[in-house]
Structures are given as C-alpha cells and as structure tokens.
Amino acid sequence: MRDLLDDVQLEDAKKLLPDWEVSAEFLFRVFLFKNFVEAFDFMTAISSTAEEMNHHPDWANVYNKVEVRLSTHDSGGVTSLDVELASVMDSLFSED
Numbered sequence: 001m002r003d004l005l006d007d008v009q010l011e012d013a014k015k016l017l018p019d020w021e022v023s024a025e026f027l028f029r030v031f032l033f034k035n036f037v038e039a040f041d042f043m044t045a046i047s048s049t050a051e052e053m054n055h056h057p058d059w060a061n062v063y064n065k066v067e068v069r070l071s072t073h074d075s076g077g078v079t080s081l082d083v084e085l086a087s088v089m090d091s092l093f094s095e096d
Contacts, residue, residue, distance in 0.1 A: 002072055002079035013083050020086055024078060026071040027086050031093055033064045042066060042092060049088050055081050 004024065005013060014022045021028040033039040039061055050056050058069040068089065070082040 002075050002081055004072075004075055004077045004079060005083070009080075010078065013078070016083065017086050017090065019090065022078070026069050027078060027082050028067075028069050029086070029089070031066045031068065031089070033066070036061075036063050039064050039066050045092050046085075046089055050085065053081065053085060055085055057085065 010022060010024060013020075013027070017027065017029075019029055031039070031042065033042065043059070043061060043066060046057070055072070058071075060067045068086075070086055071077055072079040072081050
C-alpha cells in the first residue's frame with residue numbers, strides 16, 4: 001500500500017498537473033480528441049502503461065471524450081502512483 005499525498009504534495013500535484021482536478025480523494029481530467037478512433041488509441045496506449053504499473057484508471061469513453069478518475073483504491077485516496085499515471089497520460093496526450 002502506498003502513502004496518501006499530504007497537503008503540500010497535493011499542492012505540488014496541482015502545479016505539475018494544471019489540467020487536472022486535484023483533491024485528496026482523486027485526480028480527474030477530461031481528454032477531448034478529434035474522433036472516436038483517436039480517443040480509443042489513447043486508451044489503448046495508456047492500458048499498456050497502466051498494466052505495467054499495476055495501476056488501472058477508472059475511465060469512460062463516449063465518442064471523442066475520455067473521462068479519467070485516478071485514485072489508489074487500497075490506500076483510500078491519491079498517492080504518487082496516481083500523479084505518475086496522470087503525468088504519463090498528459091505526455092501521451094500532448095503528442096497527439
């Protein structure tokens with residue numbers, strides 16, 4: 001089990017992840033793409049990383065929109081693992 005982020009770490013996460021809603025309970029972001037194929041390709045790319053990290057997002061896809069909510073369930077909130085996966089998502093998204 002990972003340690004939950006403290007208030008200072010959560011503030012740092014907000015600076016690192018400006019496009020994300022950051023709280024002690026979860027990280028949340030909506031990614032918008034040109035179409036369904038691009039959205040699905042993004043999810044496919046993330047799935048490999050998530051599996052390697054053994055950290056799987058709660059997400060939903062409707063056409064060109066992917067909504068992501070990250071939390072470390074066994075820790076009961078946000079940990080460094082969530083920030084790491086969010087950063088990976090941001091880096092893959094910016095390449096699109």
